[in-house]
Amino acid sequence: MASNTRVVLKSQRYGKDRVRLVKVIRGDNGWQDVVELTVRVLLEGDFETSYTHADNSLVVATDSMKNTVYVLAKQSNHVGRPELFAQELGRHFLDTYSHVSTAHVRILQHRWARMNVQGRLHPHSFRRDGDDKRVCEAHVSRTDHSRYRVDISSGISQLLVLKTTGSSFTNFVRDRFTTLPETTDRILSTVVEAEWRFHPAYLTAGANAREDRLTDIDYDEVYQAARNITLNVFAEDNSASVQATLYRMAQQIIEVAPDVDQVYYALPNKHVFTVNLEPFGLKNTGSDATIFMPFDDPSGLITATVVRKSAAKL
Amino acid sequence: MTGGPYTFETDNQYLQHPNPFAEAQRLRDEGGSLTEAALALEAAVQGTESANANAWRQLGEVQAENEKESAAVRALERALELDDNCLPAYVPLAVSLVNEGHDRQAYATLERWLRQRYPDLLIADGAAMAMDVRERVIDSFLIAARSSDGVTRDMDPDVQVGLGILFYGGGEYEKAIDCFVSALESRPEDYLLWNRLGATLANSGKSEEAIAAYHRALDIKPTFVRARYNLGVSCVNIGCHREAVEHLLGALAMHNNKQSTVNVSASLWETLRRSFYMMDRADLAELAQPGADLDKFRGEFDF
8 A cells, every 4th residue: 555656746735724813912001912813834844654654753743833833923023023923933843843844834914903092092902994914925945954045925815995986998809709898987896915025035044043134124014015005006096907907006016115026916806787777767877877786706807927127227 | 425435446456557547548448358447447546546537537437337336436426526627427427326316416417517518508597497407407408409509400429418318317218219329320339328228228118129239339349248237137128037147147257256346236146136036046046146156157057
């Protein structure tokens, strides 16, 4: 049973998903902060025999991975900056288990906004001010026996937006498969998925590695800027298509964030079509359209990656 | 304004040379290595030529051609500090400032040049008119362009170049291209102009035409590192990463790293790293740091 020459294990990674964590950060005079994260840790390494020979001797239990998330969260100062916490977790698994070659850590941060009670920011009460999540990933891998490569990316997930006008779609291919009419005024709605990538960093292994190249980057500022750009462009751009709006968003992020060289967006076009009320003698087309029907399926899906370009010199 | 004093290479054999300034002229005239010429000029301005604005100006020109912009800016600023009548220093300084993103300083530099070059010219007092600096300087240049007998006949090619820089700075690439093309009519062998035309074409999205202009520059002056850098950039932008890497490595090989460790070309190394990342070769990007031994890349790339 153990040896089978007809198949081979091509790739494998395993770990713990959906580890939920809330950290309270206590400040002075009763001022508190809260961070809520959902963490996924996947490990790659010499685990082949657990698949091919039912040998668990090298397997780190996923339950232990979950425990590690809590232990490190307790000790770390980085939990409020998920990008740094993610790479810290990833490096910990490589530092601790020599047979782990790569750690993939993905963290979702849930929104908790401080409550404003009678005009004053409340010291310890929060409300959920949006279902969108801040996402980040850190991939930590060994380059040789003493160095790690760290790839960090951040993004926005599940940011649902809608505008009632300021969007058109005309001049597209018309052929025998076309039934969609051109429109100069339509509802535009999408659920934003965005990801921006930072350059890889290389660190020496071990707890005392210099992290300057990672900690010098203000991930929070880049995230805030990217989220604001996404919302502003969505609202303000007189959209000729989801494609054109997407490109403007990505372009602006690269312009304001020098540490970012690549931006990816996936924007489903959540169709909202007018309802035909003609049988009832009601005008509901063009500028008279006020009643619409959202369609979950199918949706358009527009994706693109935009990268920074080098400039020539006079 | 942008840098402070010029930093010299520490290991420079020209410091022992009896006449490094004359040696620099010879190297430049014969189209020799720019790094060698820069070292000779550095030795000259550290010795007998320390107060010679022209020597500093040449050092600045060579460093810009050698794709070492911040060194170029410092040397050219020093030339003008020593002698604000050193006319040939102004345009190269304005170019370097635009390249570094200091557009307003570049326009002010061009305005100073115009006042020196055409002292009798009646230049609009833009400060009083609250005009945009760039528009004000463009107006002055257009007046200068018409000043030769009041009609736009044989235009001073330097005025054309100045206008080209001003249009380029404002993103008016078509007009900038016209300026450089007409300046080239009177100076067809000016490799700097071919490169400036190329860069303007490249930044307006015409990478293929830009590449042809860079090749003209390199045909005239094969040691022109900046044109090779720009060629690399255009290759990156049209997705030819391997070719880009080869041009960039070729440019860096001309720097002869062993002799030049103080004034490194940040732009060349950065673009090389970016090209490696785009090829998904972070392993090579990690090696691409100033001072790296270029032989490490020879196995995989021709340069």
